Amino acid sequence: MNPFRIDGPALISFSGGRTSGYMLHRIVEAHGGQLPDNVHVAFANTGKEREETLRFVHECGSRWGVKINWLEWRRDGFEQVGFNSASRDGEPFRALIDWKQRLPNSFERWCTEFLKVKTMFAFARSIGFPDGSYAEVIGLRNDEGHRILKSMDNAKFVKRKGVPVPRDPARRVSFPLAKAKIVKMDVMRFWLGPTGAFPSDDLPQGFDLGLAPWEGNCDLCFLKGKGIRKRLIRDNPSVTEWWKEREIEQAGFFDKRDLVSDLVQDVLSSPSLFDDFDTDEFDAECGLVCA
Numbered sequence: 001m002n003p004f005r006i007d008g009p010a011l012i013s014f015s016g017g018r019t020s021g022y023m024l025h026r027i028v029e030a031h032g033g034q035l036p037d038n039v040h041v042a043f044a045n046t047g048k049e050r051e052e053t054l055r056f057v058h059e060c061g062s063r064w065g066v067k068i069n070w071l072e073w074r075r076d077g078f079e080q081v082g083f084n085s086a087s088r089d090g091e092p093f094r095a096l097i098d099w100k101q102r103l104p105n106s107f108e109r110w111c112t113e114f115l116k117v118k119t120m121f122a123f124a125r126s127i128g129f130p131d132g133s134y135a136e137v138i139g140l141r142n143d144e145g146h147r148i149l150k151s152m153d154n155a156k157f158v159k160r161k162g163v164p165v166p167r168d169p170a171r172r173v174s175f176p177l178a179k180a181k182i183v184k185m186d187v188m189r190f191w192l193g194p195t196g197a198f199p200s201d202d203l204p205q206g207f208d209l210g211l212a213p214w215e216g217n218c219d220l221c222f223l224k225g226k227g228i229r230k231r232l233i234r235d236n237p238s239v240t241e242w243w244k245e246r247e248i249e250q251a252g253f254f255d256k257r258d259l260v261s262d263l264v265q266d267v268l269s270s271p272s273l274f275d276d277f278d279t280d281e282f283d284a285e286c287g288l289v290c291a
């Protein structure tokens with residue numbers, strides 16, 4: 001059995017990263033270049049994705065002839081957008097924060113839950129896939145065992161007031177990359193050539209995401225380590241504006257140890273220093289493992 005042959009009904013979650021892009025390519029290939037009618041692909045845009053991510057999603061769809069449904073969270077469900085009309089100034093994320101009247105953080109990570117997961121569910125219902133009736137195809141690799149376990153757990157249980165209760169119905173999750181024993185280096189070589197190192201002049205697919213592993217997802221996501229966020233601020237000081245504005249508006253913080261304005265001060269006081277950080281630290285693709 002080819003793990004990349006998907007039995008519908010199914011929804012492929014495309015995060016806009018290299019791993020889920022690789023998975024999509026293998027699935028399309030396994031189906032002879034055309035997905036079955038009851039297998040759909042969705043990308044949920046938070047509005048804080050990097051422009052490179054949006055372009056990458058667009059290129060995967062147009063170069064491989066795959067319809068990727070671009071979705072954005074709305075209070076009454078979701079809206080279908082496209083590469084040109086996608087939000088680029090955090091509009092869905094800001095609307096969610098305004099509605100919640102507070103900020104998400106690493107303990108209350110409802111930004112992923114609403115902007116990614118619930119948005120995907122709403123889309124699935126809109127195409128006639130009732131909850132629990134279809135497979136969610138998730139791009140977790142064989143070297144991401146703990147995330148797979150967490151994702152399987154989340155498929156069966158939902159937390160209510162911090163207590164896990166069984167989902168009714170349970171979600172059906174599928175991990176073709178793990179089944180095929182694909183690890184990170186397989187993915188990096190697919191996009192970046194034999195060394196798998198970024199940046200690379202050798203792009204076997206003719207295009208690539210064009211971002212270092214820690215630059216994906218929302219541009220200054222609070223889940224990124226402090227060293228990474230400082231590096232991002234050094235590289236592009238304007239990245240802080242949106243996040244600082246939200247902290248001021250809500251009189252709160254995304255990360256109680258480090259307000260965005262504190263990180264800016266740190267960077268200003270040591271503008272030429274680079275913090276050590278683990279480049280694998282934020283290789284996770286938001287939206288695949290939580291909620």
Ligand code: SF4
Binds near residue numbers: 111115221286
């Ligand atoms: S990338 Fe970070 S900030 Fe963006 S939705 Fe995911 S967890 Fe939230």
